[in-house]
Amino acid sequence: MLNTVYQLVRPRQFEVVFKDITMDDKHVIVHPTHLSICNADQRYYQGLRAEAVLKKKLPMALIHEGIGRVIYDPTGHFEQGTLVVMIPNTPVEQDEIIAENYLRSSKFRASGFDGFMQEYVSMEPDRLVILPEDINLSVAAFTEIVSVSYHAIQRFLRFSHERRNVIGVWGDGNLGYITSLLLKKLLPNTKVCVFGVNEYKLNDFSFVDDTYLVTDIPEDLHLDHAFECVGGAAASKAINQIIDYINPEGTISIMGVSEDLAPINTRMVLEKGLRIFGSSRSGRADFQGLINLYKEHPEVVNHLEKIVGAEIKVRSIADMTKAFESDIHKIMGKTVMIWDN
Structure with a gap:
């Protein structure tokens, strides 16, 4: 044909x-x-x-x-x-x-x-x-892109310790929106905070617990774990900011794609005993798991319509x-x- x-x-x-x-x-x-x-x-x-x-x-x-x-x-x-x-x-x-x-x-x-x-x-x-x-x-x-977030969260659940009281998501774009939405649905008892650079974008994250501009983060804020959804030239700044605010032995999921190398504060990674892992793409199990989530929680699709x-x-x-x-x-x-x- x-x-x-x-x-x-x-x-x-x-x-x-x-x-x-x-x-x-x-x-x-x-x-x-x-x-x-x-x-x-x-x-x-x-x-x-x-x-x-x-x-x-x-x-x-x-x-x-x-x-x-x-x-x-x-x-x-x-x-x-x-x-x-x-x-x-x-x-x-x-x-x-x-x-x-x-x-x-x-x-x-x-x-x-x-x-x-x-x-x-x-x-x-x-x-x-x-x-x-x-x-x-x-x-x-x-x-497909939603399945990538689903995949990263499934890996996070395997890699991270079970104290998941507060999770931070860096990035106010599509990937940050999708990842924070799935986190709230998969971990309903966890406080999810989103960190971004555009206040008008952060206003759309109505389903999370708190939003912050990266230039105005409270000094006493502490996170158990975090997801980096920034990528590009700003990835290094985002990762280092996460390192500053995350609690010892926390897990950092890197999801943003960068063409250039991103220098990070390895001294504090060592001092805090942090675990950093990357995720890319997804497989059939992630697609099937996500479709099942859509069926069980149709409100997820409603939020994605935005x-x-x-x-x-x-x-x-x-x-x-x-x-x-x-x-x-x-x-x-x-x-x-x-x-x-």
């Missing part, structure tokens, strides 16, 4: 290519319907990755956050028309210790091979998870370019492409 693929060939330039999809008895064919733009997509689109990386990765179809409808399933797992979330992580082996999203052999869509900007996507059935039919489709489109930004219908390359350019200038929220190709 001939498939239309929309590849980024160089920064800010998409082109159409046609590729064959082999129809076999092991793969499900999905038609994408809603795609969400991630910061990682923007780094490719704007040419913000190193020249050697761009040369190696492009041309490539972008987007690793998306949902679609099953149009053909010879495996018998899904009925035609079933609404599914597509898992971008694609492992080629199993390991009894290392999770699928940390195996160096695993492939990841829109980072090394084509993402979901295609008319049809061929996927193995274990890379698809059924969504509730009544879910907000634009929220469902960015299930970070749905622009919803742009996409029928052409010009529409795709418009969506990516609009996303660059957003203040907050997720840009969702309603994929009408």
